[in-house]
Amino acid sequence: MVTQIISTMETQVSNGPSGTSLPNGPVISTNGSTDDSKTNLIVNYLPQNMTQEEFKSLFGSIGEIESCKLVRDKITGQSLGYGFVNYVDPNDADKAINTLNGLKLQTKTIKVSYARPSSASIRDANLYVSGLPKTMSQKDMEQLFSQYGRIITSRILVDQVTAGISRGVGFIRFDKRNEAEEAIKGLNGQKPLGAAEPITVKFANNPSQKTGQALLTQLYQTAARRYTGPLHHQTQRFRLDNLLNASYGVKSSPTLFPRFSPITIDSMTSLAGVNLTGPTGAGWCIFVYNLSPEADESVLWQLFGPFGAVTNVKVIRDFTTNKCKGFGFVTMTNYDEAAMAIASLNGYRLGDRVLQVSFKTSKQHKA
DNA sequence: TTTAATT
Known part of the structure; x- marks a missing residue:
């Protein structure tokens, strides 16, 4: 026999509000630098489609943020559903826990708690x-x-x-x-x-042990649901101007950052319309046609990420309506992976559309 | 018979 389940026993699980409480520790060190244990929060159960900008906006509404990061899959760029926020003022961290923990966002109830010190x-x-x-x-x-x-x-x-x-x-x-x-x-x-x-x-396995095929299946299912289900969400808006291209910065080489580098993610989103020109330089440029007007960068990450290293994605939008003009570009580092992606995704049905995918032909500007 | 918790 193993264990008794003692009904009077109280569990001390930090699942609920306010997460882990930190016993007694210095808050401010003598040199004036803050102790992360009182300012650094982990946020769990975020909606899958929340962007870094929305994440920052939501938590920035509480107080000044020292740094924050929505954690994303290195290859696909997909949100992993959690992130970190480091406030300047420990009082704001406390306030964020009190006001945002348990907040319902779409189908999720987010959890906001102090991050434990990172360690192996x-x-x-x-x-x-x-x-x-x-x-x-x-x-x-x-x-x-x-x-x-x-x-x-x-x-x-x-x-x-x-x-x-x-x-x-x-x-x-x-x-x-x-x-x-x-x-x-x-x-x-x-x-x-x-x-x-x-x-x-x-x-447990790592939750993102999915094959490219599984990811496509999942993507297809979520896309299909959009056309069949009674989806009347009016829920997604954190009212930021999330409109323009959030070309997510992807650093291809795992640079060894010092821990808690003050460099914010945002400072890395500088890739604009670079290397959109042909199979030279930074990689192989792929043309994707028949995207829906609602398509955004994340769909391109999701489609192509499973096939290998993607260094850039871009959805081409109408300047005034900001809707996708029906096509976009993806840059992949390796020829083999790009070729595999094209072979797999050309003719792929996304929702009610059939994609056309090919290497970008070098008809310079204007087709 | 595998969910999105450590930058």
Whole structure:
């Protein structure tokens, strides 16, 4: 037998408001520089389509930001659904937690909490648990695991249709990796009290282990939903002028930045209409035709990212309406990857449109 | 039988 579920036990999970509280620590050092532990926040469960600009705007409404970053996939440029905000004033960080934690944005409820100091020991501390009794609640699961360490988040996956019914599968993130290791040793293959079957406990996969094909499928599904579902959202606007090309900066070589470099992301978004000219210089320029008027840069990242290194994307827009004129360009570093992307995406149906994709022909300006 | 939590 393994573990008792003691019903009176209180969990100390930092899932809810205000996240992790930091015991007692200096706020301001003698030289006047701020201690990140009181100013640096992590924001989780952001809507997939939130941009860096929107993220900055939302948190900038609280107070002056020292730096902020929406974390994105290095290859596809897609948001990973979380980000960091470092305020100048610790009071603003506190205020951001109090006013923005729990805020509902589209389908998500965002979580705002203090970021733990970054260190190797907190990485890979996420566990995947399966074979859970269907009756086990999230709280039950936390109680089962909490004997091995401090739980940062937990989740039980539920059936989509019969909403609320457990799939017997969940996740537990510990504060430290070694706590997660101990939980595996202690609980993998064990039967929770009263359960008929043993549970499986292992390290979780990285959530973006998706193949190019899977990404295309996902993209297609989200695009298709746009045309079939009763989607009347009036929700997405953080009322910024997010209109013009947000040509996301992509640094192709993993430069070793000093930690917490004051360089903000925005300072890297300087690529404009550079290298849009032919298969020379920085890479292979690809012409994408039949984009919808609503298309934006992110759709190009999503389409081409899975095939390899993408250094630039651009949607061509009408100057006055700011709608896409039906085409755009993508620059890829490697010929093979570009050729594969073209072979795969030419004729690809995106929503109700069939894309035409080819290397850009060198009919200089004006076609 | 795998969700978007460490810059």
